[in-house]
Amino acid sequence: MIVLDQNLFLWINGLAGHIDFIDEIFKGLANDYFFIVATALVLVALWFGVREAKLRQKTQIAVLAALSSIGITQLVILMFNNLFTRTRPFDELTVNLLFYQPTDSSFPANSIATVFAAAIVVFFNNRKAGWLLVCFAAVYGLARIYVGIHYPLDILGGAAVGALVGLFFIGAFKLLDPLISLLLKLLRNLYMA
């Protein structure tokens, strides 16, 4: 499986270093900010952008669940990294490296986990927005492999971690519905929801 993972990485990363314009596009897509901010902006849009009041409440609850699952995903990954470390591709193989060299564990991909944690929660509330975030995660993951800093398995691992935490929070928020509704009522009284 590791050999397959490395071979797939080398195939995707092998596409880099030929056409400068495409390399620059992937460098932008792979950076630590673009897709994370884009994901956050989708959550902002969902918070304010639903017309009907009842549906808006459900969507805002989903946004709160997405934010919670993003936060807990970071903790899960931190715990995971204390137990298991995978070296980055550029430390083991000859790669076309188009990025700075991160020093943390390659597996699981933290940034993909973040986007996926939000995507899964949003998907169960709003399919269009959910699919948009899944596309963000897919392109982001591909870009991180292309620039030489993650293996494909790291991306899948990150997606799995994010998805599991997201699913947990979908269930948790259903159980905590009275408390969450109270919080939203408070935010509505402050004209923030």
Add this chain to the structure above:
Amino acid sequence: MVDMEINGLALEYFGLAFMAALGVIQAAAVYNGLRGISFFNCRLRGYIFSAVIISAAMVAFFTWNQTNATGIIEGSEQAGLFALAAPAAYIFTLIFSPIFNGRRLQSNTTTKIGLEALKENNIFQIIRRGLGGKR
């Protein structure tokens, strides 16, 4: 020197996130009919304004590593900065949108709360009414 550089990066991140969130809030306000927080009466102008500032911010994020060759903002720092920037953009919108929409909405009344109230009035009109002030 390194601290100043990181603070500069954080400020830049905050500014761009603020701009992007402001654009999204304005687009959502136009779409949702939240006239109390819309800067523009004309929907097209609202969407154009949003598109311009969101695009400018996202281009800056896209080219971040080229324009800031050294220093990174860690994930937790990013989360904190965005968590500050988005509410700041909303509060900015609440406070400054009455400059643009105050006259347009002055004859409206509402008994609703939350974003529903902001479909008919801006925040200062709502507060004034709540305090029992004159219309």
